[in-house]
Every structure is written in structure tokens, then in C-alpha cells.
Amino acid sequence: MKLSIIGAGAVGTSCAHWAVVKKVAEEIFLFDVVPGLAQGKALDLAQSAPLYGFSGKIYGTEDFSLLKKSHVVIITAGKPRTPGMSREDLLKINAEIVRSCAEKIKLYAPESIVIVVSNPLDAMVYVAYKVTGFPKERILGMAGVLDSARYRYFIAEALNVSPKDVQALVMGVHGDLMIPLVRLANVSGIPITELLPQEKINEIVYRTKFGGGEIVSLLKSGSAFTTPGLATIEMAESILRDEKRVLTCSVLLEGEYGISGVFLGVPVILGKRGVERILEIKLTPEEAEQLKKCEESCKNLTGSLFF
Numbered sequence: 166m167k168l169s170i171i172g173a174g175a176v177g178t179s180c181a182h183w184a185v186v187k188k189v190a191e192e193i194f195l196f197d198v199v200p201g202l203a204q205g206k207a208l209d210l211a212q213s214a215p216l217y218g219f220s221g222k223i224y225g226t227e228d229f230s231l232l233k234k235s236h237v238v239i240i241t242a243g244k245p246r247t248p249g250m251s252r253e254d255l256l257k258i259n260a261e262i263v264r265s266c267a268e269k270i271k272l273y274a275p276e277s278i279v280i281v282v283s284n285p286l287d288a289m290v291y292v293a294y295k296v297t298g299f300p301k302e303r304i305l306g307m308a309g310v311l312d313s314a315r316y317r318y319f320i321a322e323a324l325n326v327s328p329k330d331v332q333a334l335v336m337g338v339h340g341d342l343m344i345p346l347v348r349l350a351n352v353s354g355i356p357i358t359e360l361l362p363q364e365k366i367n368e369i370v371y372r373t374k375f376g377g378g379e380i381v382s383l384l385k386s387g388s389a390f391t392t393p394g395l396a397t398i399e400m401a402e403s404i405l406r407d408e409k410r411v412l413t414c415s416v417l418l419e420g421e422y423g424i425s426g427v428f429l430g431v432p433v434i435l436g437k438r439g440v441e442r443i444l445e446i447k448l449t450p451e452e453a454e455q456l457k458k459c460e461e462s463c464k465n466l467t468g469s470l471f472f
């Protein structure tokens with residue numbers, strides 16, 4: 166299997182690192198437009214092979230024709246935000262970057278499955294979808310796995326229990342309007358509403374929604390990369406190994422949840438064909454209303470882009 170990652174910055178390098186650790190592909194290619202950057206990152210990672218025991222190949226290059234025969238291509242190319250910025254502030258600059266990556270994928274890897282990571286996430290997946298013209302099953306975005314991991318971690322921390330036993334999901338847009346579902350969050354099947362006071366749950370929900378911004382303001386330059394890289398590789402792994410994991414991904418909705426024409430985070434089954442099924446869970450009227458707000462915000466964003 167061949168995994169390609171476009172953008173050898175913080176998140177792209179983290180993706181490559183986790184891909185090696187999890188041995189998800191025999192060939193891992195890193196691409197960037199900055200001369201030498203992808204080669205340097207790939208070489209550094211390749212030199213861990215004798216210590217770690219990875220026998221696959223890791224290459225770095227600026228030659229995008231080497232995208233050919235990729236099974237999965239991850240797009241992490243794009244500017245990260247800095248303190249005081251919203252993800253939406255990156256719309257124009259990253260739309261051009263994602264457009265150029267998508268054109269190369271369309272040219273060199275027309276059969277691949279594409280996972281977009283660049284922000285503002287849901288709008289950038291839409292750009293990649295429009296530019297490649299790939300079927301909707303083969304274009305998806307990473308955000309829900311990261312946001313849900315944050316949610317699960319904060320719940321585990323509050324209860325002092327193993328994070329492994331916490332299940333929870335965050336749906337909707339990868340932005341301030343995201344929806345950490347309280348009703349379905351549980352610890353080994355026990356609803357968190359039975360374990361935590363409402364006030365603490367509200368605090369956790371708030372911290373989850375602004376989890377990316379919290380890290381941006383601490384780092385001062387750049388944004389989170391370690392967990393974003395692992396979250397992306399969880400998705401890639403499910404596709405490359407045909408695991409049929411149920412993960413929240415940004416996918417094109419065409420009537421599901423009563424919404425059409427936008428990419429939003431919803432639970433899906435991920436396998437070798439990409440998005441194999443969108444799981445449509447019954448939402449409460451309040452949750453459905455929140456999802457509608459996500460739809461409106463996404464449509465406003467993508468509506469300002471020209472296609």
C-alpha cells in the first residue's frame with residue numbers, strides 16, 4: 166500500500182511519524198513545495214527504521230508526479246492559524262493551496278482516496294471535492310476524530326478513569342459551532358450524565374469546542390499537530406486495512422440529516438472504498454437545530470469561493 170502526504174509541515178510530519186509507528190503502508194511519500202523540506206523530514210524519519218524496525222520505504226520529494234499509484238493521499242498543506250485568528254480567517258489563502266494540491270492529485274492519483282486536514286476543514290474538503298471531481302466516497306476530511314479524542318480525554322481527566330473506556334462523539338463543523346453530543350457520551354456504557362454534574366459537563370463541552378484555540382494560544386505560533394496526525398492516520402489505517410471503523414469524518418451530505426450540498430462531520434464506516442456508509446443517528450430537535458446552524462455556516466463559507 167502507498168500513502169502520500171502533501172505538506173511536510175507539523176501535521177504532515179506527524180502523520181508520517183504515526184504511519185510508520187502503525188506500519189499502515191509499505192511506502193510513505195511526503196511532498197512539499199519548499200525545496201529540501203520533505204526530503205529532510207523523510208530522511209530523518211527513515212533513520213528511525215533500524216531502531217524501530219520499520220522495513221517500508223519513506224521518501225520526501227517536490228516531484229508531485231510521484232503521487233502516482235497512491236492508495237490514500239492526505240492533504241495537510243496550508244497555513245495554520247496564530248493567536249487571535251479563527252480557522253475561517255484561513256479560507257482564501259488555504260483554498261488556493263488546497264486547490265493546487267487537488268489538481269495534482271487529480272492528475273497523478275485519480276484513483277486515490279483523499280483525506281483533507283487543512284483548515285477551515287469542512288470548506289477545504291469541499292474545495293478538494295470540486296477540483297478533483299472524485300466521487301463523494303473518496304473525499305473526506307479529518308476533524309471529528311480529533312475533536313472526539315479531545316472530548317474523551319477531558320471526560321476521562323474529570324473522572325480520573327482510563328481514556329480508553331470513554332466513548333463520545335463530536336459532530337458538525339470543525340469550528341466554534343461543533344456539537345459534542347452529551348447524550349451519547351459514556352464510560353464503559355455508563356452515561357456521563359450519571360457520573361458528572363451538569364456544570365462540569367458544560368465546562369468539558371466548552372473546552373472541547375475551543376480545544377484547538379486553546380493550543381494555538383499556548384503555542385503562540387502554529388497549531389496542534391501530534392493528535393491531529395494520529396487522528397488522520399486512524400482514518401487512513403481504516404481505509405488501507407479495510408477495517409470498517411466507525412469514525413466521525415467530514416463527508417458530503419446529500420439528504421442525510423435533512424442536509425444537502427455541504428461537508429459536515431458525521432459518523433461513517435470507513436473501509437477500502439473510502440466512505441462506505443453514512444450512519445444517520447436520530448437527533449433531538451435541539452441537536453438537529455445545532456446541525457442546521459453548522460450547515461448555514463459552511464454554506465456561507467463555501468459560497469464565497471468561486472467554482
Ligand SMILES: NC(=O)c1ccc[n+]([C@@H]2O[C@H](COP(=O)([O-])OP(=O)(O)OC[C@H]3O[C@@H](n4cnc5c(N)ncnc54)[C@H](O)[C@@H]3O)[C@@H](O)[C@H]2O)c1
Pocket residue numbers: 171172173174175176177196197198199202241242243244245246255259262263265266281282283284285286307308311339387388389390393
Ligand atoms: N483538521 C484538523 O483538525 C486540523 C488539525 C491541525 C491542523 N490543521 C490544519 O492543517 C494545516 C497544516 O498545519 P501545520 O501545522 O502542518 O502547518 P505548517 O505550516 O507546519 O505546514 C504546512 C506545510 O504546507 C506546505 N505547503 C504550502 N503550500 C503547499 C502546496 N501548494 N503544496 C504542498 N505543500 C504546501 C508548507 O510549505 C508547509 O510545509 C493548517 O491549515 C492547519 O490549520 C487542521
Ligand SMILES: O=C(O)C[C@H](O)C(=O)O
Pocket residue numbers: 245246252284311339376377378380381388389393
Ligand atoms: O485549531 C486549529 O487551528 C488547528 C486545528 O483545527 C485544531 O483543532 O487543533
